Amino acid sequence: MLSAAAALIVLINTAYQDGRPDNRPPTALRWTARVGGVLLVPLVGLAFWGLMLRIGQHGLTPDRIIALACAGVGAAYAAGYLLAAVRRGDWMKPLERTNLAAAVLSVAVILALFSPLLDPARLAVADQTARLERGAVAAGDFDFDFLRFESGKAGRAALDRLTRSGDAQVAGLAQAAKQRDRRVFDSPAELRRQARDVRLVAVDGQTVPESFAAQTQALSDLLIFCGREQACVLRRLDLDGDGGDEVLVATARMVMAFGQGEDGRWLALGRYASACDPGARDGIEPDFRKGVATAPGALPDLVVGGRRMQLQPETRCEKAD
Numbered sequence: 001m002l003s004a005a006a007a008l009i010v011l012i013n014t015a016y017q018d019g020r021p022d023n024r025p026p027t028a029l030r031w032t033a034r035v036g037g038v039l040l041v042p043l044v045g046l047a048f049w050g051l052m053l054r055i056g057q058h059g060l061t062p063d064r065i066i067a068l069a070c071a072g073v074g075a076a077y078a079a080g081y082l083l084a085a086v087r088r089g090d091w092m093k094p095l096e097r098t099n100l101a102a103a104v105l106s107v108a109v110i111l112a113l114f115s116p117l118l119d120p121a122r123l124a125v126a127d128q129t130a131r132l133e134r135g136a137v138a139a140g141d142f143d144f145d146f147l148r149f150e151s152g153k154a155g156r157a158a159l160d161r162l163t164r165s166g167d168a169q170v171a172g173l174a175q176a177a178k179q180r181d182r183r184v185f186d187s188p189a190e191l192r193r194q195a196r197d198v199r200l201v202a203v204d205g206q207t208v209p210e211s212f213a214a215q216t217q218a219l220s221d222l223l224i225f226c227g228r229e230q231a232c233v234l235r236r237l238d239l240d241g242d243g244g245d246e247v248l249v250a251t252a253r254m255v256m257a258f259g260q261g262e263d264g265r266w267l268a269l270g271r272y273a274s275a276c277d278p279g280a281r282d283g284i285e286p287d288f289r290k291g292v293a294t295a296p297g298a299l300p301d302l303v304v305g306g307r308r309m310q311l312q313p314e315t316r317c318e319k320a321d
Helices: 002-016 027-058 062-086 094-113 120-133 144-149 152-162 168-179 188-197 210-214 285-290
Strands: 200-202 232-237 246-250 254-260 266-273 302-304 307-309
Touching (some): 002 062, 062 094, 144 168, 168 266, 232 285
Antiparallel strands (some): 232 246, 246 254, 302 307
């Protein structure tokens, strides 16, 4: 609708040109320009209506905020061109003042969009998080990746705040999004399906912790290889000696470690992988089922300027004959 309105504005100005009496188009074209000036009102009005319906359903996004700004400029054109079309006297004379006022308004709106005043990312983040917190959108349907990857500092700050939410599901999903290094383009329904498809098998008479099983939706992007066709093997083990078990999940080539925070949320702690093991044709899983032991690190961590640095082992793999 806004594109059609912009095209109509260009066509009306093409017919008007400089507006001098000796340079006016034929009568039929002059009346067509008047009709076009009137038609701008329903075009911009429908654009506003459709945009507000969409915002009411799904909230603000940067694109919708920019569209609102464009619609506001379009409304200024529509009001001025309607006046020019219905006013008696010189043909479409108010069009000239409208063009000047709308040009100034356009520059002001562009500057506002690039300033903190109407920053699209900031406004969209504030609106979307408000919808989540008041329950207008369910946590499972909320796009946490928008905050993580598409809304700059405002989004990342909001995501940090949501990780401390009193709602365990919101906090877990926010933490999972914070840990991702790429956007997940699956729909919320597809993510829920993946969470339902996650299958874990505990060994040695152990059981999958209920709290861990309840959070597979938040961890589904990490447990993507634990599907119905090939379940992952789970083992509980106290890795840090604090008296509480961590959870180890083994796939064919690596073991993922998860720890539970004081708020009950499970977070990924890291991954174990064997860089050089040419004899393990069946992967890690068969040996993982038999048992797991721990061994001290070869070298301790370093603390440099308050930052803890972990050793990254240097591995040289000998080629098999």
